[in-house]
Amino acid sequence: MSQFNVDTNLITLTRHMIHEQKQHPNAKGDFTLVLASIQLGCKFVTSLVRRAGIAKLNGTAGTADTNASGETQKKLDVLADEIFINALASSGKVAVMVSEEQEKAIVYEDGRGPYIVVFDPLDGSSNIDAGVSIGTIFGVYQLHDGEKPSEEAALRPGRELVCGGYCMYGSSTNLVLSFGNGVHGYTLDPTLGEFVLTHENIRIPSRGKIYSINEGNSIYWEKQTSQWVNGVKNPEKGKSPYSLRYIGSMVADIHRTLLYGGVFLYPGDSKSPKGKLRVLYEVFPMSFLIEAAGGRASNGKHSALDIVPKSIHERSPVFLGSKEDIEDIEKLA
Numbered sequence: 001m002s003q004f005n006v007d008t009n010l011i012t013l014t015r016h017m018i019h020e021q022k023q024h025p026n027a028k029g030d031f032t033l034v035l036a037s038i039q040l041g042c043k044f045v046t047s048l049v050r051r052a053g054i055a056k057l058n059g060t061a062g063t064a065d066t067n068a069s070g071e072t073q074k075k076l077d078v079l080a081d082e083i084f085i086n087a088l089a090s091s092g093k094v095a096v097m098v099s100e101e102q103e104k105a106i107v108y109e110d111g112r113g114p115y116i117v118v119f120d121p122l123d124g125s126s127n128i129d130a131g132v133s134i135g136t137i138f139g140v141y142q143l144h145d146g147e148k149p150s151e152e153a154a155l156r157p158g159r160e161l162v163c164g165g166y167c168m169y170g171s172s173t174n175l176v177l178s179f180g181n182g183v184h185g186y187t188l189d190p191t192l193g194e195f196v197l198t199h200e201n202i203r204i205p206s207r208g209k210i211y212s213i214n215e216g217n218s219i220y221w222e223k224q225t226s227q228w229v230n231g232v233k234n235p236e237k238g239k240s241p242y243s244l245r246y247i248g249s250m251v252a253d254i255h256r257t258l259l260y261g262g263v264f265l266y267p268g269d270s271k272s273p274k275g276k277l278r279v280l281y282e283v284f285p286m287s288f289l290i291e292a293a294g295g296r297a298s299n300g301k302h303s304a305l306d307i308v309p310k311s312i313h314e315r316s317p318v319f320l321g322s323k324e325d326i327e328d329i330e331k332l333a
């Protein structure tokens with residue numbers, strides 16, 4: 001801190017990465033480049049989100065196209081996808097990309113690598129036009145020694161992630177990530193253009209007071225979900241019921257869950273037995289963060305990080321949050 005009460009020694013994500021790189025004498029800086037490209041993507045998307053209404057970037061993309069999950073694409077979905085693909089490609093270190101908005105994986109067979117990046121370029125699309133928080137979700141894997149880049153190479157359990165995170169475009173832009181040991185949050189200083197460490201070592205409370213689920217689907221729920229939700233709404237005498245919070249942007253709902261505790265649920269139901277959220281670029285990175293923060297990530301039966309996806313846009317039910325709450329849900333399976 002300077003004599004004028006200005007922190008002249010800010011810990012930024014870039015600085016953190018350089019520090020991490022120095023801890024590994026054999027590191028060539030490849031991962032630092034990948035993360036620099038993710039940071040660039042997040043800053044670029046921030047600038048578009050902030051100007052979306054003025055620059056007429058709200059609304060659908062205007063094509064008859066839907067993405068691989070059959071959802072109509074918004075203009076910002078398409079732009080964010082292009083931004084991240086270009087940024088990651090220019091790092092020269094990403095051999096395989098899987099995006100929500102691309103039907104097939106993008107595979108580079110020109111010897112670049114060694115990373116695989118899976119991402120949801122813009123999460124919470126339905127909230128874009130209302131100015132509600134949205135985000136980007138990403139996960140990074142490393143190709144095994146001698147492994148050729150391919151779409152199949154991305155079909156690995158979430159436990160093998162080397163990094164998982166999200167960027168939330170809300171009242172501020174927050175980048176939250178983990179390399180497996182601890183979860184840190186950085187806030188974009190719009191004047192510096194840098195992500196500054198603001199939330200060091202985030203730990204999720206072991207039990208929460210909030211449940212987060214699309215309750216409009218309750219007529220379709222399976223017994224496990226109905227029983228647990230009914231339980232927290234109608235507690236035994238002397239205990240308070242849980243509060244309901246549901247934004248409808250996974251990034252924003254998980255951000256709150258990480259900071260305040262509680263649960264975020266997108267279960268399977270009779271309408272959609274596998275739920276809605278996609279394993280590779282929604283369930284895995286968020287599960288990785290939740291578990292690294294001391295919480296529990298489940299598909300209702302076992303850790304969501306142990307799912308082995310068979311296709312890149314596969315879905316899974318997901319139950320994320322405070323460890324004791326999620327264990328209670330698993331006991332009802």
Ligand SMILES: O=P(O)(O)OC[C@H]1O[C@](O)(COP(=O)(O)O)[C@@H](O)[C@@H]1O
Nearest residue numbers: 120122123124125126214248249250
């Ligand atoms: O409207 P629903 O069915 O409650 O679904 C909400 C969920 O869908 C999502 O918007 C899906 O993400 P995309 O916007 O990336 O397709 C999640 O962010 C959110 O948790």
Ligand SMILES: [Mg+2]
Nearest residue numbers: 120123124282
């Ligand atoms: Mg999403």
Ligand SMILES: [Mg+2]
Nearest residue numbers: 100120122123
């Ligand atoms: Mg999306």
